[in-house]
Each structure stands twice: as C-alpha cells, then as structure tokens.
Amino acid sequence: MVVSDFDAIVIGAGIQGSYAAYHLSKTSKALLIDQFALPHSRGSSHGQSRIIRKAYSKACYAHMMTECYQQWKQLEAEGNIELFRETGLLVLGEEVDPTFQNMKKTLIDNKVPMATLTSADFSKSFPAVKLPKGVSAILDKTAGILQADRALKTVQDLFRRFGGTIRDGEKVVEIQPGYWVTVTTTLGIYRAKSLVITAGPWTNELLNLVGLQLPLKTRRIIVCYWKEKVPGTYGISKGFPCFIRINSGPTLHDFYGLPSNEYPGLVKVCHHDGNNADPDERDINFHLSSQDVNLLSDFLSKEFPGLDPRPAVIEYCMYTNTPDHDFILDHHPDHGNIIIGAGFSGHGFKFAPVVGKVLSELCFGNKPSYDLSPFKINRFWLKSSL
Ligand SMILES: Cc1cc2nc3c(=O)[nH]c(=O)nc-3n(C[C@H](O)[C@H](O)[C@H](O)COP(=O)(O)OP(=O)(O)OC[C@H]3O[C@@H](n4cnc5c(N)ncnc54)[C@H](O)[C@@H]3O)c2cc1C
Known part of the structure; x- marks a missing residue:
C-alpha cells in the first residue's frame, strides 16, 4: 500500500481536531481523519447550538475567552457566515x-x-x-450562542480551502510512534512528523494504541x-x-x-x-x-x-x-511528537479556536500562547501518588 506523507496528522474531526487542523494547514501540509462520514452525530460536536460565555469560575478559562471571541469573529469573516448571536x-x-x-x-x-x-x-x-x-x-x-453544526462545517471547509486533506469514513486502527509517526486506517497508511489525537469519547481507545490511558x-x-x-x-x-x-x-x-x-x-x-x-x-x-x-x-x-x-x-x-473537569492539552509523556487534546468535560466548544491554536503550537514545538500547566497529564499522576 502507498504511504502518504504529511507534516501533521490530526485524528478526530470534531470541533477540537478540526480547529487544530485549520491552524496547522495555514503553515503546513495537514491531514484530518475521522472514522465516520462527515457530518455525523455520534460524538460531542454535533447539534445546532452551544453557549459561549465569559462567566467562568476558573481564571485560566476566563483568560482564554478574549481571544476565543476574536477568533470566532475571524472565522465568521473568513467563512462569510454568521455563527454567533449575542443573548447574554x-x-x-x-x-x-x-x-x-x-x-x-x-x-x-x-x-x-x-x-x-x-x-x-x-x-x-x-x-x-x-x-x-x-x-x-x-x-x-457578552455571552451568546454559537451555531455548532455550521461552525464545524465552516472550520472544515476553510481547512480544505487552505490546502488541507480530509479522509472521513476511515477508522484509525494502528499508530506506530517514532520520528515519523505512522497511522494506519481501515483504508490507508499515512506518515507525519507530528500527530494530534482529538478523539473525544474515543480518546482512551486511541491512546491504547500508543500505551497510554487517561482517567476519562x-x-x-x-x-x-x-x-x-x-x-x-x-x-x-x-x-x-x-x-x-x-x-x-x-x-x-x-x-x-x-x-x-x-x-x-x-x-x-x-x-x-x-x-x-x-x-x-x-x-x-x-x-x-x-x-x-x-x-x-x-x-x-x-x-x-x-x-x-x-x-x-x-x-x-x-x-x-476528567476528574477535575479541566481539559487535557499536552504531549504524550513518552512520545513528544504525539499531542493530545481531550477531556473537554462538556464545556469545550467555545474554546476550540484557542485549543486548536495551542495544539498546533505544541505540534511545531513552539512555546504555547497560554500557560498550559492546568491542562497537563501529570496532574493526575501527581495527585494519585499523594
Ligand atoms: C449536550 C452537550 C452540550 C454542550 N454544550 C456546550 C456549551 O454550551 N458550550 C461549550 O463550550 N461546550 C459545550 N459542550 C461541549 C463541547 O461540545 C465538546 O467539548 C466538544 O464538542 C468536544 O469536541 P471534540 O472534538 O473533543 O470531540 P468529538 O466531537 O467527539 O470529536 C471526536 C472525533 O474523533 C473521531 N474519532 C474517534 N476515534 C477515531 C478513530 N479511531 N479514527 C478516526 N476518528 C476517530 C470521532 O468520530 C469524532 O468525530 C456540550 C457538549 C454536549 C454533549
């Protein structure tokens, strides 16, 4: 079978993976894979509406919201579509x-x-x-409603417009870590220097392929x-x-x-x-x-x-x-070029523009734009060893 090469592969075309792919495609050759034909309603990103708000009890989230609002507005402009309605x-x-x-x-x-x-x-x-x-x-x-289905489609359309490739209806069944990460799906084999896993409720099933389980x-x-x-x-x-x-x-x-x-x-x-x-x-x-x-x-x-x-x-x-309802945005502990975005705990949609951006920064080895310490994997191991 022919192996296709990319700079980065993203597994999971929900809102988080699609936004990560969108950011990656601006500077690199990116592939976005989903197990189901798109659009689908089996994960967490489907439906007509999601709340966006600045009212947050934890400062780390409130801090990200200014940029989230700006980026959703930018997406509306790039896609020439209305996605946000202010309601309070x-x-x-x-x-x-x-x-x-x-x-x-x-x-x-x-x-x-x-x-x-x-x-x-x-x-x-x-x-x-x-x-x-x-x-x-x-x-x-300042709060309001994001039109979820339309937003997801807009991000994926722009990803394609920036040169990105989507393979839907292909389930990832094997991941071979290394300098080149090799991803095998039910239909093909792909290689890239970095891999992002944003598999929503299937995250642990995917992570099992690379020797990791998270408390999800x-x-x-x-x-x-x-x-x-x-x-x-x-x-x-x-x-x-x-x-x-x-x-x-x-x-x-x-x-x-x-x-x-x-x-x-x-x-x-x-x-x-x-x-x-x-x-x-x-x-x-x-x-x-x-x-x-x-x-x-x-x-x-x-x-x-x-x-x-x-x-x-x-x-x-x-x-x-996650046990603390905070996201996971981190490298795989043993494979630095495998990046994980998971555990969005029922409040992640509004953050997708910034989540996608920091996942793409981690992929390129750039300093993330935000302090990611609340989102690190080792918080679980540190707590469980107390
Ligand atoms: C009822 C409900 C209400 C919500 N309300 C809000 C709200 O008001 N505001 C807010 O901000 N957030 C809200 N959220 C949360 C938000 O929708 C989620 O945090 C977000 O959609 C998570 O996206 P995701 O990309 O991580 O996961 P998903 O959308 O589940 O995407 C994961 C993708 O990975 C794919 N995948 C998995 N395994 C494989 C494999 N082996 N091979 C290939 N592909 C694979 C799946 O098919 C799926 O498409 C709500 C969620 C729900 C369920």
Missing part, C-alpha cells in the same frame, strides 16, 4: 455558592460587561422564571427541548438569555438552557451530567435517561412554570470528563 447569560445560584462567587469575581476582575440583579429587578425582567429564596442572579452581557469518563447526555405554554415566553426574539443554574448544594445538579430559537416554541434545557456510557453504545439502554428527564421536569416545574414539564424532543450527545 444569566448565572443563577446561591450568593454563598463558591462557583457563583468565583464567576462573579472573574467577570469583575476581567471588566466584562455585567449586571447584578436584585430580586425585584429579576422578577420585573424575567417574570416567567421563579427563583427560589436565596438564589441570586448575575448577567454576563465518557458520559451519555440527554439534550431535551421543552415546549413553551405560550409561544415566545422564553424566546430569543423577546430578549430571553441563555442561563446556567448552579446548584452546588447537597443535590449537586447543575442545569443550563438556551432561549427558544432552533426549534420554534421549544427551549433547550439540559442537566450538566449524564450516565457512564461507551460512545459506541450511546443509544442502547434508553431507560437510563428517565432519571435525568425526571430531574429536569422537577426543576422546570418549580423554576420555569411557563414550560410544559414533558420533553418535546430528546437528542443524545457525549461528554468526556
């Missing part, structure tokens, strides 16, 4: 909650346009949301859409924002939602967690969803009484969680 984001939580406090602090520290709403302001502005006693609200005015949990997430009793009550055109409902109390259930827009009259509200699941068996054991649906129904009945508490549409997606 309500952060709802108890004033004493550490996550709530830290989000407020990073917004203030970074001088992000925001507002703290008194309960009187809140009831006046959002009469269709009933906040329990003790729950406060802040508004990140793959979680099946149900994505629910709920019908407005009066159409438009929580509508984007009426100025209803995205929201995050933090609940670090004894029940520990965080919820988030987006205004009705993508499916008319339906509001997307999800539980920020799910059940452990193998990505290849995501749609088996449907009954496991019912617990999450019940949690969401209870929450909505109490706090969003303008929604029918029975889901109108249910879709599925995968999270790949």
Whole structure:
C-alpha cells in the first residue's frame, strides 16, 4: 500500500481536531481523519447550538475567552457566515455558592460587561422564571450562542480551502510512534512528523494504541427541548438569555438552557451530567435517561412554570470528563511528537479556536500562547501518588 506523507496528522474531526487542523494547514501540509462520514452525530460536536460565555469560575478559562471571541469573529469573516448571536447569560445560584462567587469575581476582575440583579429587578425582567429564596442572579452581557453544526462545517471547509486533506469514513486502527509517526486506517497508511489525537469519547481507545490511558469518563447526555405554554415566553426574539443554574448544594445538579430559537416554541434545557456510557453504545439502554428527564421536569416545574414539564424532543450527545473537569492539552509523556487534546468535560466548544491554536503550537514545538500547566497529564499522576 502507498504511504502518504504529511507534516501533521490530526485524528478526530470534531470541533477540537478540526480547529487544530485549520491552524496547522495555514503553515503546513495537514491531514484530518475521522472514522465516520462527515457530518455525523455520534460524538460531542454535533447539534445546532452551544453557549459561549465569559462567566467562568476558573481564571485560566476566563483568560482564554478574549481571544476565543476574536477568533470566532475571524472565522465568521473568513467563512462569510454568521455563527454567533449575542443573548447574554444569566448565572443563577446561591450568593454563598463558591462557583457563583468565583464567576462573579472573574467577570469583575476581567471588566466584562455585567449586571447584578436584585430580586425585584429579576422578577420585573424575567417574570416567567421563579427563583427560589436565596438564589441570586448575575448577567454576563457578552455571552451568546454559537451555531455548532455550521461552525464545524465552516472550520472544515476553510481547512480544505487552505490546502488541507480530509479522509472521513476511515477508522484509525494502528499508530506506530517514532520520528515519523505512522497511522494506519481501515483504508490507508499515512506518515507525519507530528500527530494530534482529538478523539473525544474515543480518546482512551486511541491512546491504547500508543500505551497510554487517561482517567476519562465518557458520559451519555440527554439534550431535551421543552415546549413553551405560550409561544415566545422564553424566546430569543423577546430578549430571553441563555442561563446556567448552579446548584452546588447537597443535590449537586447543575442545569443550563438556551432561549427558544432552533426549534420554534421549544427551549433547550439540559442537566450538566449524564450516565457512564461507551460512545459506541450511546443509544442502547434508553431507560437510563428517565432519571435525568425526571430531574429536569422537577426543576422546570418549580423554576420555569411557563414550560410544559414533558420533553418535546430528546437528542443524545457525549461528554468526556476528567476528574477535575479541566481539559487535557499536552504531549504524550513518552512520545513528544504525539499531542493530545481531550477531556473537554462538556464545556469545550467555545474554546476550540484557542485549543486548536495551542495544539498546533505544541505540534511545531513552539512555546504555547497560554500557560498550559492546568491542562497537563501529570496532574493526575501527581495527585494519585499523594
Ligand atoms: C449536550 C452537550 C452540550 C454542550 N454544550 C456546550 C456549551 O454550551 N458550550 C461549550 O463550550 N461546550 C459545550 N459542550 C461541549 C463541547 O461540545 C465538546 O467539548 C466538544 O464538542 C468536544 O469536541 P471534540 O472534538 O473533543 O470531540 P468529538 O466531537 O467527539 O470529536 C471526536 C472525533 O474523533 C473521531 N474519532 C474517534 N476515534 C477515531 C478513530 N479511531 N479514527 C478516526 N476518528 C476517530 C470521532 O468520530 C469524532 O468525530 C456540550 C457538549 C454536549 C454533549
């Protein structure tokens, strides 16, 4: 079989791998491989919408957001397409909650346009949301919605336009590390001086081929859409924002939602967690969803009484969680030219432009633009040896 040579190969054409490939293709000959024919809905990057926000409880993420916003804007310009819509984001939580406090602090520290709403302001502005006693609200005015499917396609189209090659419908089955890394798929053999692995929930399956396992949990997430009793009550055109409902109390259930827009009259509200699941068996054991649906129904009945508490549409997606919910952006510990981007823990989409950029910097051996110490693999080994 003929072996094709590239400067860099990226395995996994979700948003992270596609953005890494996009950056690589600006200066080098790059190949992007995916096991499925594109587009597909089996991983973590499909669907119409993702929230983008500057409200973050950890400074390392808040710090990256300025450039993320700039790069998403650049992508819109390069692709001549609209991908972002500003809606604002309500952060709802108890004033004493550490996550709530830290989000407020990073917004203030970074001088992000925001507002703290008194309960009187809140009831006046959002009469269709009933906040329990003790729950406060802040508004990140810069937040909004990224059109996920369109964004992914735009990144891949630009990658091709810059000269990149995509091989989809080819599963990687073997990786031979070395000065030249050799990648064997179900259809071909490719070589490159660097390899990026961005395989989402299949990361450990891929890393098994290069003698590494990371503490990743793959979680099946149900994505629910709920019908407005009066159409438009929580509508984007009426100025209803995205929201995050933090609940670090004894029940520990965080919820988030987006205004009705993508499916008319339906509001997307999800539980920020799910059940452990193998990505290849995501749609088996449907009954496991019912617990999450019940949690969401209870929450909505109490706090969003303008929604029918029975889901109108249910879709599925995968999270790949690390123990601390922070990303992994690092070299393979034994093979410096194999770079890993993984563990995006259900909040990685908005960061893809910067994640792709730092993965491409690691590939070229350049100094990364950001301090990557929170994202290093050795944080797990260091903790487990304590
Ligand atoms: C329901 C839901 C809501 C979310 N909401 C938000 C949000 O509001 N804001 C936000 O910022 N983030 C959000 N996220 C998180 C975000 O979508 C993910 O962090 C991001 O999509 C992860 O992308 P990825 O490229 O790492 O993984 P994936 O999209 O899963 O891509 C991995 C790719 O690797 C390929 N692959 C795997 N193995 C092989 C192989 N052997 N050979 C070839 N190809 C292979 C797969 O086919 C797949 O295409 C959400 C996620 C979900 C599921």
